[in-house]
Amino acid sequence: MTRVAFDTNVLAYVAGVDRHADDAVKIDASRMLLKQLRGRAALVVPVQVLGELYVVLTRSGASRDEARDAVLRMAQAFGTADSNASAFLSALDLATTHKLQFWDSLIVNAAAEAGCTLLLSEDMSDGFSWRGTVVVNPFATSVDERLTRLIA
Numbered sequence: 001m002t003r004v005a006f007d008t009n010v011l012a013y014v015a016g017v018d019r020h021a022d023d024a025v026k027i028d029a030s031r032m033l034l035k036q037l038r039g040r041a042a043l044v045v046p047v048q049v050l051g052e053l054y055v056v057l058t059r060s061g062a063s064r065d066e067a068r069d070a071v072l073r074m075a076q077a078f079g080t081a082d083s084n085a086s087a088f089l090s091a092l093d094l095a096t097t098h099k100l101q102f103w104d105s106l107i108v109n110a111a112a113e114a115g116c117t118l119l120l121s122e123d124m125s126d127g128f129s130w131r132g133t134v135v136v137n138p139f140a141t142s143v144d145e146r147l148t149r150l151i152a
Helices: 008-014 023-037 047-059 064-077 085-098 102-113 145-151
Strands: 003-006 042-046 079-081 118-120 133-136
Touching: 003 008, 003 102, 008 023, 008 047, 023 145, 042 047, 042 064, 042 102, 047 064, 047 079, 047 102, 079 102, 085 102, 102 118, 102 133, 118 145, 133 145
Parallel strands: 003 042, 003 118, 042 079, 118 133
Antiparallel strands: none
């Protein structure tokens, strides 16, 4: 079964974070995408993403308890991809070689180590590939054919 990882921004939309004019559309789209992927892919969340999501939720007005509960629900609903010392060192290489943000590199590396073929992210470089994991922007005007085939 195809394994698909999520970046923080996509899960923030799933959680209903609405900060900008076009966020309502992305909230609906991310929730629909999640429904379409269920049963067709193994869904994975890097632990780094769960930590970032907690911060996003609290900065968006959720109490610490509400943010904790939301993050724990997502951690239970999806598989998780841990970051360990090896992942950290690999992320350092990825950030240095490809000039990515370190925390994004850690997410990409965790997704790759978890065997994910797709990493859904709005703000990473659409189409970037690392060790078999391709970053796909699910909100792009032209959605990657791999994601389209998976949800068709």
